[in-house]
Structures are given as structure tokens and as C-alpha cells.
Amino acid sequence: MMPSRDGDYGRGYLMYTPDGRLLQVEYASEAVKYGSPVVAIRGKDFAVMVARTKEPDPLLDSVEKIHMIDENIGAAGAGFTGDIHLLIDQARVETQRHRLVFEEPMDVKSVVNHLGKFMYEFTRYGGVRPLGAALIVVGSDIVGKHLYTLDPRGLILSGKAMAIGRNSEDATEVLRADYKPDLTIKDAIDLAMKALSKAEESSSPVEVGIAYGTTFRKMGLEEANKFADAPQ
Amino acid sequence: MTTIVALKCVDGVVLASDRRATKGGMIGSKDAKKIYPIDEKKAVAIAGQLSDANYLINLIKAEAKLISFDRGFPLTVKEVAKMLSNLQYSGMRSYAPYIAEMLVAGIDETGSQVFEADVSGAVTEEDYASSGSGSPMAYGVLEATYHVGISTKEGAEIAAKAVKSAMERDPGSGNGIQVLTITKDGSVLTDIGGVQQ
Numbered sequence: 250m251m252p253s254r255d256g257d258y259g260r261g262y263l264m265y266t267p268d269g270r271l272l273q274v275e276y277a278s279e280a281v282k283y284g285s286p287v288v289a290i291r292g293k294d295f296a297v298m299v300a301r302t303k304e305p306d307p308l309l310d311s312v313e314k315i316h317m318i319d320e321n322i323g324a325a326g327a328g329f330t331g332d333i334h335l336l337i338d339q340a341r342v343e344t345q346r347h348r349l350v351f352e353e354p355m356d357v358k359s360v361v362n363h364l365g366k367f368m369y370e371f372t373r374y375g376g377v378r379p380l381g382a383a384l385i386v387v388g389s390d391i392v393g394k395h396l397y398t399l400d401p402r403g404l405i406l407s408g409k410a411m412a413i414g415r416n417s418e419d420a421t422e423v424l425r426a427d428y429k430p431d432l433t434i435k436d437a438i439d440l441a442m443k444a445l446s447k448a449e450e451s452s453s454p455v456e457v458g459i460a461y462g463t464t465f466r467k468m469g470l471e472e473a474n475k476f477a478d479a480p481q
Numbered sequence: 482m483t484t485i486v487a488l489k490c491v492d493g494v495v496l497a498s499d500r501r502a503t504k505g506g507m508i509g510s511k512d513a514k515k516i517y518p519i520d521e522k523k524a525v526a527i528a529g530q531l532s533d534a535n536y537l538i539n540l541i542k543a544e545a546k547l548i549s550f551d552r553g554f555p556l557t558v559k560e561v562a563k564m565l566s567n568l569q570y571s572g573m574r575s576y577a578p579y580i581a582e583m584l585v586a587g588i589d590e591t592g593s594q595v596f597e598a599d600v601s602g603a604v605t606e607e608d609y610a611s612s613g614s615g616s617p618m619a620y621g622v623l624e625a626t627y628h629v630g631i632s633t634k635e636g637a638e639i640a641a642k643a644v645k646s647a648m649e650r651d652p653g654s655g656n657g658i659q660v661l662t663i664t665k666d667g668s669v670l671t672d673i674g675g676v677q678q
Contacts, residue, residue: 352559356552392553
């Protein structure tokens with residue numbers, strides 16, 4: 250086998266390079282940068298996320314980008330679709346397991362902790378491939394409204410406005426410039442759309458996920474704007 | 482044996498118990514502890530096999546602590562009751578039941594709550610509940626005096642009276658009363674009668 254640029258550290262088994270890096274995990278993070286972007290914003294009594302579905306094809310039905318996890322939680326990923334679906338499925342099973350035990354919806358932080366641990370495990374063993382996916386999780390629970398991101402390292406971040414996927418740095422720049430703590434739902438959707446458009450020029454249909462009250466709801470942009478006028 | 486009661490009040494909850502532990506026909510202990518705090522805002526009163534109840538409570542206390550570290554806020558009263566009853570249900574289903582009935586009471590975001598969890602793993606939410614051999618007598622007092630909207634101060638008096646009545650007529654209950662009041666300001670444990678006084 251021809252030695253690669255990084256010796257053999259970048260191939261096969263998950264091992265440290267002599268300077269203390271895990272290249273397989275870094276490559277997984279690279280894969281996320283090819284995924285279509287997702288932008289999310291948390292306000293006082295709500296949290297929203299926006300993402301574009303794939304370019305419409307007359308031969309294909311549309312593919313969903315924002316996924317329901319449970320009545321109160323939703324998530325959208327960037328990266329390999331299969332890896333995203335594995336995470337979505339993990340989260341769905343875990344929320345239902347929680348309902349079986351407690352007869353209550355699961356809190357968002359516990360779901361995210363579970364997913365973080367799940368992703369982290371793939372960075373600890375040889376012979377497995379770290380998941381090439383990042384996730385934005387938005388939800389509502391008895392504590393309040395939440396916004397989290399997860400990356401292939403298993404890193405969990407909680408925040409007020411975040412983006413993942415292609416050109417997420419550009420989207421984050423827009424969020425950093427225009428975010429205000431007293432945003433209304435309408436403001437938040439507009440700002441998220443502005444940030445999303447900065448990251449990706451596209452005319453594909455937009456999906457919006459809104460955590461409001463005790464539920465998480467998924468809708469199109471038009472419906473979301475209507476919802477923002479009279480939230481209920 | 483035993484008499485325990487738990488009441489839901491507007492500003493918190495009240496749990497009360499007698500202090501007698503029996504060994505067959507003999508009094509095994511005159512200052513048995515039957516009310517156990519789970520955290521600052523929740524407590525469980527127990528009736529039945531002391532060893533089983535202690536095992537379950539230790540397990541739930543550890544579990545509750547781990548979960549609240551993980552997610553950053555404590556268990557709700559219902560979650561504590563459900564966790565207890567899940568253990569009891571699996572015990573019953575595997576022909577090795579935990580011989581313990583428990584009253585779970587406390588306050589959380591949704592207010593004050595009382596749950597009853599029995600040997601079969603059934604959980605019910607109640608305004609007031611009693612368990613143990615003295616419960617028929619205690620219920621007599623509770624039915625006559627409890628009403629929705631009482632304060633913990635009134636609740637503590639009613640709970641003590643209910644346990645006292647049971648102690649008068651139930652040979653399995655006696656040796657003083659312990660009352661635990663939980664409000665948003667914290668919890669207060671009061672002893673009435675018994676070997677300590």
C-alpha cells in the first residue's frame with residue numbers, strides 16, 4: 250500500500266497521530282461541510298430552525314430535511330443521509346423508551362446527551378467509522394425552549410443561534426451580526442432565512458421547525474410565516 | 482402493619498407516619514423511620530417490608546441524583562413515582578415482588594402532588610392517601626376532615642390526627658408520630674410523642 254500523506258494514521262484504525270489528532274474524526278467533520286446547511290435560532294418562548302430540501306425533481310417526491318423526534322422535539326442534520334437517519338432513529342427510540350418509563354415526554358437535554366454519547370463512542374474504537382453527520386436539535390420541555398448542535402466528535406453545544414453544514418461560518422456571521430435577544434418568531438424566521446441564503450443560494454423549498462408551547466411543529470415557509478403572525 | 486398518610490396542600494405536601502415496626506406479634510422497634518426524603522422537595526412514606534422499601538428507596542435516590550446531574554434539573558414527583566412502580570411491577574411479574582406500598586409526595590414545577598404506588602406496580606395520583614394496617618382508621622379521619630385547598634399547616638394537623646386515630650385502634654401502629662412538611666421553602670420534620678420525648 251502506498252503510504253498516504255499522513256502516514257497510515259488517516260486510514261483504517263482510529264489512532265492518534267504523533268501530534269495528538271484523530272484524523273478519522275477530523276475527516277468526518279469535513280464530510281459535514283458538504284451537507285446542505287441548517288440554521289436555528291432560540292428566542293424567549295420559542296425556537297425555530299430552517300433548512301432547504303433537495304432541488305425539486307419532477308420524477309421524485311420531496312425528501313424531508315427536518316425530522317420529528319417526538320411531539321416536543323425535532324432535528325435536522327448535515328452530512329451523510331444514512332448517518333443522519335441512524336441518529337434520528339436513535340433519538341426516536343430513546344424518547345419513546347423515556348415515555349415507557351416515566352409516562353412523560355423526554356427533556357431535550359437528555360435526548361442530546363444520549364446522541365452525544367452515541368456519536369462519541371464512534372471516536373473511541375478502531376474498525377468503526379465516526380458518523381459523518383452534524384445535527385441541530387430544537388425542542389420544548391418543562392424547563393423551556395432549547396437549541397443544541399452535535400458534531401461527529403460527540404461535542405454538544407447549546408446556544409441562541411447556530412448553523413451547521415455547508416458554509417455554516419457565513420451563516421453564523423449573519424447570525425452574530427443581527428441576533429437580538431428580544432426577537433419575535435417572525436424576526437427569527439426572517440433572520441434564519443437570511444443566514445441560510447448567505448450560506449447557500451437556492452430556490453429549493455424551505456422547511457421550518459418551530460418549538461412553541463409544549464410542542465415542536467414542522468411546516469413550510471408560508472405556513473410558518475402565517476403561524477408567526479398568530480402563534481398558538 | 483404501620484400507618485402512613487400523605488396529603489396534597491396548596492403550598493406543599495404533608496407526609497405522616499407512626500413509629501412502630503413489628504416482628505410477628507412483637508414490637509421490633511419503637512422508633513422506626515418510615516418517611517424518607519428523595520431530594521429537597523420530595524419524600525416517600527413506606528408501609529410493608531422495611532428491607533424491600535429501603536432497597537427501592539436507595540435505588541431511586543441514586544437514580545434521581547444521576548438523572549438530575551445529567552439533565553440539569555431534578556425529577557418530577559410523577560417521575561419518582563413511576564420509577565418506583567416500574568421496579569415494583571417487574572418484581573411482581575417475576576414472582577419476586579417487593580412487599581412494600583409507598584406514598585410519594587412532593588412539589589415540582591406543576592405544583593404539589595401525591596402518588597400511591599402499590600405492590601403490583603399500579604400508580605394513582607391522589608389528593609390524599611393512606612396505607613398500612615392502620616389505613617382504614619386513618620381514612621376515616623381523612624374522609625371527614627380533608628378538603629381541597631388546605632394549607633400545609635392544616636394538613637399537618639389532619640395528618641397527625643389520622644395517624645393518631647389509627648394508633649388508638651390498630652395494634653400494628655403506635656409509638657409516636659412523625660410528620661414531614663414540604664413547602665417551596667424546604668422541609669420540616671416534626672416528632673409527636675414516642676420514645677424520644
